[in-house]
Amino acid sequence: MKMRPPWNPCPVLLPACSFRRLLKMSSWHDYPPTTMSEDQNQPPYASPELYGLPSGVTERAPGAERRIEAQAKVAGHAVTELVERFGSPLYVIDEESLRGAYRRLSSAFREEWPDTIIGSSVKTNYLSAVQAILRSEGAWGEVVSGFEYRLCRDLGIPGNEILFNGPWKTDDDIRLAIEEGATINLDGDDELERVIRHARDMGRVVPVGLRLNMQVNYPPWDKFGFKLESGHALEAARLVTAAPELELCGLHMHVGTYIPDPGFYGRAVESLIAFGTRLERELDCTIAHLDIGGGYATRNTLHDTMLPGEAITATAEEYAAAICGPLRRAARQFKKKPRLFIEPGRILVDEAASMITTVRAVKRMAGQQKAALIDCGVHILPTSWWYDHELRPVEDKGGAIEDYRLVGPLCMQIDVVRKSVELPALTAGDLLVIQDVGAYNFSQSMQFIYMRPNYVLANASGVELIREAESDEYVRTPERLPAHLINDETSGSFLAGRDAR
CATH class of the missing domain: 3.20.20.10 (Alanine racemase)
Structure with a gap:
């Protein structure tokens, strides 16, 4: 009867490429198949040896094993300095x-x-x-x-x-x-x-x-x-x-x-x-x-x-x-x-782009989950609707790990960047880096309630602005105000007097 070392009995369907990668990591993959008749060739049974753990997971704070590593830099530049210079939210191309x-x-x-x-x-x-x-x-x-x-x-x-x-x-x-x-x-x-x-x-x-x-x-x-x-x-x-x-x-x-x-x-x-x-x-x-x-x-x-x-x-x-x-x-x-x-x-x-965002408020929701309101919403990060983007705190202040729903600033219930993510305790003003946002987020973004932010290009020589944050005037410039709507109240609008097409 063919035998092999024990394996997880729960089947998981993987693409062939991932299964090949899994095989490379599996020690049993390198073992030749054996039969019952070959038992004499197997090494003798050895009972397990137990050792005490003077330190390690038993001495960590609860949740410490789940801590996400902080990320203080993006493309080699300090996140805090980028925000001071270009504001938040900020889209960074490496x-x-x-x-x-x-x-x-x-x-x-x-x-x-x-x-x-x-x-x-x-x-x-x-x-x-x-x-x-x-x-x-x-x-x-x-x-x-x-x-x-x-x-x-x-x-x-x-x-x-x-x-x-x-x-x-x-x-x-x-x-x-x-x-x-x-x-x-x-x-x-x-x-x-x-x-x-x-x-x-x-x-x-x-x-x-x-x-x-x-x-x-x-x-x-x-x-x-x-x-x-x-x-x-x-x-x-x-x-x-x-x-x-x-x-x-x-x-x-x-x-x-x-x-x-x-x-x-x-x-x-x-x-x-x-x-x-x-x-x-x-x-x-x-x-x-x-x-x-x-x-x-x-x-x-x-x-x-x-x-x-x-x-x-x-x-x-x-x-x-x-x-x-x-x-x-x-x-x-x-x-x-x-x-x-x-x-x-x-x-x-x-994977060449990141979004830097700031926590603006934190509040408790029903149950144990908290909501962290960030200044990056789905209007500039629409891929949140189908990805669970990886993200990291810029600074880990050592607080307990908590479950957060990351919500954006839009006046819509569906403005959710992550439904659930475990992070060190957050407070207003904390910075986060959302990773791998280079595809479709700019081309599918929109001006809704808030405008698009600054977009920068970072390299070893420095950081350059490649698209400036949108202003009210930028968004409204294509508009025209028909003559019959210009009155004492509207006459002060910058749209008043512009030639209608």
Whole structure:
């Protein structure tokens, strides 16, 4: 009978990458399997020896084993000094961390597939300084709107190094992208017809990619592109290759968002390869590039998950191996080796940013939990709605560990940054650092009750303001006050007398 050392009888389902990591940490993994007949080879039983503990956990204050380590600095700069200079709340980008994330991802993929291009997902973080840093490291721009396209162009990224995706591109956007040679990935039948019409009007032959959706993940990511299993994608490919104004040169897909298991990407790439090689055989086209999109997870923990994000998330190297392995094995099936595009956002920027916030009040709620009111709400930290962000006190004053609900300053019951977190006793004025907030928090933030704060970039040379805190006038400047509403009371408004459009 096969035997192995004892193991936890409670099953936990893990992604393959995390299970492999778990195996590496498990001593029994290194033991050879044994049988009852091999008992004579086992070491003799030795009774356990018990020792007294003169110090350690038995002498700690209650809750001390759960204490979160304080964090006095962000990106090498004292938090207290940052707040004195720029105020609270404060969004801080660590430039060294951002560059390091790009270099690690780039190195991982190019070691597996040298002709890999990273298109930075602009929607993940709209800060121009962030995109300029990624561009300086070699990134292209990946955009899903005219606004994002123009942002890239304003930063000097040429049109032919922009990947233009998204379910809705305006006619002006399409014409500009054609004019400047951007890579356009078609998202649907209507867009296909519009691109043909514009190409004909402009006298151009336009290279295009097809965005596919397929049954890889659940729920399916099927709002976008052409369905593979239904035959819609093949029908679209035939229409593209039959149109003299278009040239089918690539296939694109996006598995989903926050995908911790690289196996999903491996299966998606295999489907792209099978479809791409079929198109080359049947339609006499050349698939010059495959675009596997983004969605790579980070160590942030989703609500209501059993394990922390850090335990289940794959590394850059594991994502690269899962994607490039099938591509390497199938390379000879293509007419020529295709270029690989990836479109990361979260994995580049998430862990490079922190939010510094101040406790403004503390009060007891029903039961034993306390509420700590902080000046950072969901209006500037919307990812709180799906992540349990890690956070640390700037100073541990030695108080008892208590259970807190962290609530923001908005006049809404749903303004909750953490439903429950154990921290050393807090008082008004205490500073906290909320970690890993680089993805989607600025681009999805809003002016509601309170305005957006200062955003700074920190590096070894110092700290620079990259977006100043919004003022009342900044928020209201786009408004107009119609003439019939100007009276003795409203005539003093700075909006009075402004030309109406």
